[in-house]
Amino acid sequence: MANPLRxxxxxxxxxxHARVGVIETPHGTFDTPAxxxxxxxxxxxxxxxxxxRDTGSQILLNNAYHLMLRPGDELIAQRxxxxxxxxxxxxxxxDSGGYQAFSLAAMNDVDDEGVTFKSHIDGAVVHxxxxxxxxxxxxxxxxxIMAFDDCPPSVDPQGFMESERRRGVNHTNPSKISPPxxxxxxxxxxxxxxRTVRWLERCVAAHRRPDEQALFGIVQGGTDLDLRRSxxxxxxxxxxxxxxxxxxxVGEGPEEIGRVVEFTAPxxxxxxxxxxxxxxxxxxIARAVRAGVDMFDxxxxxxxxxxxxxxxxxxxxxLRNAIWQEDDSVIDPTCDCFACQGGFSRAxxxxxxxxxxxxxxxxxxxxxxxxxxxxxxxxxxxxxxxxWSLVFQAWPVTRS
Amino acid sequence: MANPLRxxxxxxxxxxHARVGVIETPHGTFDTPAxxxxxxxxxxxxxxxxxxRDTGSQILLNNAYHLMLRPGDELIAQRxxxxxxxxxxxxxxxDSGGYQAFSLAAMNDVDDEGVTFKSHIDGAVVHxxxxxxxxxxxxxxxxxIMAFDDCPPSVDPQGFMESERRRGVNHTNPSKISPPxxxxxxxxxxxxxxRTVRWLERCVAAHRRPDEQALFGIVQGGTDLDLRRSxxxxxxxxxxxxxxxxxxxVGEGPEEIGRVVEFTAPxxxxxxxxxxxxxxxxxxIARAVRAGVDMFDxxxxxxxxxxxxxxxxxxxxxLRNAIWQEDDSVIDPTCDCFACQGGFSRAxxxxxxxxxxxxxxxxxxxxxxxxxxxxxxxxxxxxxxxxWSLVFQAWPVTRS
Numbered sequence: 180m181a182n183p184l185r186x187x188x189x190x191x192x193x194x195x196h197a198r199v200g201v202i203e204t205p206h207g208t209f210d211t212p213a214x215x216x217x218x219x220x221x222x223x224x225x226x227x228x229x230x231x232r233d234t235g236s237q238i239l240l241n242n243a244y245h246l247m248l249r250p251g252d253e254l255i256a257q258r259x260x261x262x263x264x265x266x267x268x269x270x271x272x273x274d275s276g277g278y279q280a281f282s283l284a285a286m287n288d289v290d291d292e293g294v295t296f297k298s299h300i301d302g303a304v305v306h307x308x309x310x311x312x313x314x315x316x317x318x319x320x321x322x323x324i325m326a327f328d329d330c331p332p333s334v335d336p337q338g339f340m341e342s343e344r345r346r347g348v349n350h351t352n353p354s355k356i357s358p359p360x361x362x363x364x365x366x367x368x369x370x371x372x373x374r375t376v377r378w379l380e381r382c383v384a385a386h387r388r389p390d391e392q393a394l395f396g397i398v399q400g401g402t403d404l405d406l407r408r409s410x411x412x413x414x415x416x417x418x419x420x421x422x423x424x425x426x427x428x429v430g431e432g433p434e435e436i437g438r439v440v441e442f443t444a445p446x447x448x449x450x451x452x453x454x455x456x457x458x459x460x461x462x463x464i465a466r467a468v469r470a471g472v473d474m475f476d477x478x479x480x481x482x483x484x485x486x487x488x489x490x491x492x493x494x495x496x497x498l499r500n501a502i503w504q505e506d507d508s509v510i511d512p513t514c515d516c517f518a519c520q521g522g523f524s525r526a527x528x529x530x531x532x533x534x535x536x537x538x539x540x541x542x543x544x545x546x547x548x549x550x551x552x553x554x555x556x557x558x559x560x561x562x563x564x565x566x567w568s569l570v571f572q573a574w575p576v577t578r579s
Numbered sequence: 580m581a582n583p584l585r586x587x588x589x590x591x592x593x594x595x596h597a598r599v600g601v602i603e604t605p606h607g608t609f610d611t612p613a614x615x616x617x618x619x620x621x622x623x624x625x626x627x628x629x630x631x632r633d634t635g636s637q638i639l640l641n642n643a644y645h646l647m648l649r650p651g652d653e654l655i656a657q658r659x660x661x662x663x664x665x666x667x668x669x670x671x672x673x674d675s676g677g678y679q680a681f682s683l684a685a686m687n688d689v690d691d692e693g694v695t696f697k698s699h700i701d702g703a704v705v706h707x708x709x710x711x712x713x714x715x716x717x718x719x720x721x722x723x724i725m726a727f728d729d730c731p732p733s734v735d736p737q738g739f740m741e742s743e744r745r746r747g748v749n750h751t752n753p754s755k756i757s758p759p760x761x762x763x764x765x766x767x768x769x770x771x772x773x774r775t776v777r778w779l780e781r782c783v784a785a786h787r788r789p790d791e792q793a794l795f796g797i798v799q800g801g802t803d804l805d806l807r808r809s810x811x812x813x814x815x816x817x818x819x820x821x822x823x824x825x826x827x828x829v830g831e832g833p834e835e836i837g838r839v840v841e842f843t844a845p846x847x848x849x850x851x852x853x854x855x856x857x858x859x860x861x862x863x864i865a866r867a868v869r870a871g872v873d874m875f876d877x878x879x880x881x882x883x884x885x886x887x888x889x890x891x892x893x894x895x896x897x898l899r900n901a902i903w904q905e906d907d908s909v910i911d912p913t914c915d916c917f918a919c920q921g922g923f924s925r926a927x928x929x930x931x932x933x934x935x936x937x938x939x940x941x942x943x944x945x946x947x948x949x950x951x952x953x954x955x956x957x958x959x960x961x962x963x964x965x966x967w968s969l970v971f972q973a974w975p976v977t978r979s
Contacts, residue, residue, distance in 0.1 A: 220934045
């Protein structure tokens with residue numbers, strides 16, 4: 180398959196699998212390890228493209244599921260693609276829509292053909308197949324597109340629900356997220372693995388813009404390391420511009436995430452970008468980078484920011500808390516973000532959140548995005564200088 | 580009384596009362612005629628200070644009523660005042676809180692002492708008097724503060740309600756906005772006039788920072804020109820840094836607004852800034868400037884922007900309208916605002932509003948603020964060049 184990406188590794192850590200590099204795309208380059216903010220509906224909520232760039236973000240993620248339903252992928256194609264539509268000229272990655280179809284839709288039914296679900300917007304019945312997912316992503320025109328995979332929930336539906344609630348996702352039909360076809364989790368994971376391989380072949384065959392859009396394959400296997408290994412082996416038989424680890428952070432705790440990632444990432448081709456989907460907290464990212472992961476996306480900085488949670492190197496603070504009422508300090512005096520450098524105090528931010536003023540979510544999101552990008556800067560520096568203490572000292576949250 | 584303002588008139592129109600000038604304040608200067616965006620709760624909703632400045636706004640308005648209730652005027656004073664609190668170092672004007680106490684509170688009772696009302700936030704009973712209003716405004720620390728006046732509703736409560744609904748204000752207790760003490764409107768206006776004069780004396784006596792904050796008096800009189808004249812005469816007996824026309828745009832139509840302003844403005848001292856409160860549409864502003872008004876404030880650009888209404892020189896467009904679905908043009912190709920210059924299309928803006936994304940209100944507000952500031956730029960140029968056709972040709976909306 181053609182490869183519109185060029186991945187150059189500049190430095191490697193001597194004691195871990197971590198590496199620093201640059202990925203060139205048709206819309207410019209980004210440094211790795213990279214953190215990608217999530218712009219679900221073709222916008223990072225409340226943040227203008229220039230402000231996104233100012234946080235140090237060099238690539239962002241859009242959700243194919245949301246954009247195919249509204250305003251529609253063909254409409255966006257006619258506008259010249261999602262870069263032009265949202266006025267972001269830098270790299271974009273789209274996910275396949277599968278995860279949202281499984282988790283957000285009011286009903287869903289998965290079989291070997293694909294997923295059938297009701298739109299969360301108007302209840303219309305929608306079919307999402309590997310072919311349709313790639314068509315949607317070809318229409319959106321992102322630089323990196325993702326294979327349509329079967330991503331089963333974690334073994335414990337309650338844990339999954341709890342994890343999702345913490346992420347702010349409200350599942351309209353909780354029963355649907357438990358294993359739908361079998362009570363045997365391993366068997367469900369096996370089905371997902373095999374289906375994901377067959378679906379990858381269909382994705383590759385359906386891809387109409389391989390010279391412009393890099394298709395990444397996705398490894399599944401849940402928390403079963405044998406299944407992870409067999410998934411890597413079968414997915415990597417198809418040569419692709421990059422590979423992702425899916426089915427992580429869907430209910431299991433940080434230790435399980437770490438265990439799976441540390442096992443799986445090193446099995447992936449060493450010369451291709453490795454992308455850990457939907458992760459995560461600072462400690463998860465730092466650990467995954469050491470396992471050899473190059474790309475991350477997560478809604479934490481923006482979603483939690485909108486809910487008044489601000490990240491600092493020593494932990495999060497809640498900006499609605501009454502203790503900030505008369506606090507003239509900024510969120511993080513060591514931070515160089517627009518909100519902290521601009522002198523917006525915790526007292527003012529608390530007032531904004533108490534009064535439900537948009538500027539609260541905006542400033543908290545900007546700060547949090549910069550927080551994660553500063554972490555990535557320090558991680559890249561630590562790898563270049565081969566000294567992880569640079570990260571662990573400046574970012575106590577990564578130690579836990 | 581001391582005057583912390585310096586008002587210099589640079590040009591006068593040869594055929595109208597219009598003039599161009601500069602007002603110097605303790606926080607810098609602004610050009611007149613000036614349009615002041617409204618930052619009710621210490622923030623222009625969704626717009627950062629730098630973005631406000633980029634629209635050409637040089638002074639903004641905060642509402643004493645909202646800030647005294649939350650987060651509290653003393654808390655803001657302890658933070659160093661509202662400039663520092665909201666990170667806006669340029670001029671600020673605060674209103675007295677009276678109008679909101681009359682119109683927003685769940686109940687209110689007005690007598691010669693002041694207004695008693697229930698907070699719209701927590702239902703607490705609050706007394707607002709001339710002394711307390713000035714204390715609040717002294718605490719907030721704006722460059723220009725307003726006298727606490729008795730502003731009766733227009734003669735027609737239905738018309739007032741309709742006007743308020745159009746402005747997006749929902750009155751919680753409609754019966755309270757009809758004349759509370761008498762069925763005779765003229766008599767009610769007379770009471771308001773006399774009370775406003777007595778209250779002005781109390782405001783002047785209560786003002787603790789006359790060297791730093793310019794107190795403006797407010798002329799009342801409704802649509803009764805005799806009462807307007809007598810109000811001007813009595814209010815202007817107190818020498819103040821500026822004078823405002825209040826009780827306008829509270830239910831009467833544009834013709835009535837024009838008639839009252841054209842009568843009242845020229846009666847005010849020619850060497851002091853004249854401020855027409857709460858007005859308005861482009862045609863109202865252009866007409867009032869010709870009557871000699873120097874300052875305006877209105878929620879239209881931001882409130883209507885949040886409701887997807889975008890202003891153009893030929894009229895407003897509604898960005899949720901399906902006709903923009905595939906429209907790649909910007910709101911106004913002649914506009915130099917961030918939204919139009921940034922190439923954000925009507926199709927994208929419609930998508931943002933349909934998806935209830937914050938970026939819709941943000942971009943529409945930025946555009947609308949710049950629209951009004953561009954109008955003021957052209958009005959100032961028309962006065963300097965003594966040629967009103969510059970305004971009427973470029974801004975068809977001002978002709979109606």
